[in-house]
Amino acid sequence: MIRRKDRVCPVEMAGALDIGIRKCFQNPEKILSPLIRTGMTVLDFGCGPGFFTLAMARLVGPSGKVIAADLQDGMLDIVRNKVRGLDIENRVLFHQCPENALDVREKVDFVLAFYIMHEHPDPTSVFKEVAAILNPGGCILIVEPPFHVSRKAFAKTVNDAESQGFALAGSPRVFMGMTAMMKR
Numbered sequence: 637m638i639r640r641k642d643r644v645c646p647v648e649m650a651g652a653l654d655i656g657i658r659k660c661f662q663n664p665e666k667i668l669s670p671l672i673r674t675g676m677t678v679l680d681f682g683c684g685p686g687f688f689t690l691a692m693a694r695l696v697g698p699s700g701k702v703i704a705a706d707l708q709d710g711m712l713d714i715v716r717n718k719v720r721g722l723d724i725e726n727r728v729l730f731h732q733c734p735e736n737a738l739d740v741r742e743k744v745d746f747v748l749a750f751y752i753m754h755e756h757p758d759p760t761s762v763f764k765e766v767a768a769i770l771n772p773g774g775c776i777l778i779v780e781p782p783f784h785v786s787r788k789a790f791a792k793t794v795n796d797a798e799s800q801g802f803a804l805a806g807s808p809r810v811f812m813g814m815t816a817m818m819k820r
């Protein structure tokens with residue numbers, strides 16, 4: 637079912653997602669290091685200003701890749717500027733998504749969907765696309781903000797993923813996050 641999108645976080649709000657103190661309660665390395673290994677290709681779906689993208693690039697190492705994907709080119713520009721000149725620059729690929737789809741063709745080992753699914757107009761089609769590009773054993777970690785998303789709405793998102801062949805494989809603890817790790 638296609639949901640009406642509530643709102644898309646504007647580029648002007650990017651700074652709020654990127655404040656230093658966020659690392660104290662949502663440490664990207666701590667959240668992602670159990671899930672990302674050297675050499676993986678990983679997707680940061682709805683990457684925003686790249687709060688998680690840079691940590692993902694460090695975790696995949698020089699032989700891995702991160703696809704930073706977002707609807708808004710303004711968000712991607714922020715990430716482009718952040719990685720420019722860093723040793724991780726060549727590991728980060730940029731992808732601007734159309735509004736209703738993911739449209740990534742590359743096979744990936746892990747997908748992060750942090751605070752994005754409630755903004756997406758068609759989660760079911762995203763999960764269908766993710767199912768098609770995930771390598772065997774891969775997973776998607778969905779994290780939604782409890783201050784914007786009700787438990788019922790979160791359960792519906794998990795249901796949408798299940799309708800595309802995913803099963804709940806865990807629920808890692810994230811401060812200010814309802815989480816679902818989904819595997820095929």
Ligand SMILES: C[S@@+](CC[C@H](N)C(=O)[O-])C[C@H]1O[C@@H](n2cnc3c(N)ncnc32)[C@H](O)[C@@H]1O
Binds near residue numbers: 684750756
């Ligand atoms: C609340 S921000 C979260 C950013 C980042 N994941 C974080 O946690 O810092 C949501 C992001 O999802 C992006 N987004 C919203 N709808 C999207 C869509 N249909 N396709 C791709 N990205 C989308 C927005 O542009 C925004 O950058």
